[in-house]
Amino acid sequence: MTHPADPRATAPAPRLTIGFILAPRFTLSAFATFVDVLRLAADDGDGSRPIRCRWSVLSADMAPVQSSCGVRIEPEERLGDPSRFDYIVAVGGLIDGGPGLSSEEGAFLQKAAAQRVGLGGLCTGVFALARLGLMDGYRCCVSWFHHQDFLSEFERMRPISDQIFVVDRDRLSCSGGVSAAHLAAFLVDRHLGRAAARKSLSILMIDEPMQGDRPQPGLPLELSPRDPLVRRALLAMQQNLHAPLSVARIARDLGVGRRKLERHFSSDLGIPPADASVRIRLAQARMLLARTDRTVTRIAEETGFCDASHLIRVFRESEGMTPDLWRQGQAEAGSDAGQLTDVASP
Structure with a gap:
């Protein structure tokens, strides 16, 4: 039974709902930054109540997931029906971080795609989506640091590594790091308005929202090493x-x-x-x-x-x-x- 003090018991339905799937050894900073933008947009001031936005970490077995820095996150909900969310976001991390997503999580993402739920990949989360064939025919963003890793695994795809994030129809992807904040702000702007997006970034000490085509800081594009x-x-x-x-x-x-x-x-x-x-x-x-x-x-x-x-x-x-x-x-x-x-x- 829902506790009366829970804002979700009396508040109107949130305008933006996101479910997260965390890959083994996921990047904590990308996940936390994305969630903090949602948190700050969801409530007045810094109340952190999930009123206008709702987010949840999903899992097949509810076992804690360890990030690349060692911090563990406990899931909040089982996978269930993906249509209860506006977007499902896979958060990746170390390329060789282990077995990757489970078969149940892969099937969940494919079901979400079939139901036309938006899919996102943070950091190397786009690798997980691509392995499931869910990025076929879509443009996707990959960090310059993992550009060659992506090409080595997906020879027919051409990742975009000179932008901080890419939105192609119902697929979203970002290069990781602070670009996760700007991708989250893009979604907040889309569903809650620009004022909410700017408020979140301001509290996080980020000057202003960046468009997805802002170049990634990093290696010059002509330096694409294979060695x-x-x-x-x-x-x-x-x-x-x-x-x-x-x-x-x-x-x-x-x-x-x-x-x-x-x-x-x-x-x-x-x-x-x-x-x-x-x-x-x-x-x-x-x-x-x-x-x-x-x-x-x-x-x-x-x-x-x-x-x-x-x-x-x-x-x-x-x-x-x-x-x-x-x-x-x-x-x-x-x-x-x-x-x-x-x-x-x-």
């Missing part, structure tokens, strides 16, 4: 943008010689490791120029260049103009796009 050693080296470069590691240090940390690492880069990407490092840092510099008002000096510091002069010289060699002129061009292009949108709006 596992090269991928590990690129990740080390990405994680040390502000203080770039020497090629010798990266090779040593990976347990190989410098010449071996250089051979792998040459074979896989056709460039030496040092050039790849510069491309990664330039990509980050472009992102900061386009999205922030930070000075060139500060951007140089944050992206591992010696000083502003060094960044300006390397940037000019790459883009044919200084960072300030490039930023001005981006701002003018954005302004022109905004004017076109205004003209096209009814």
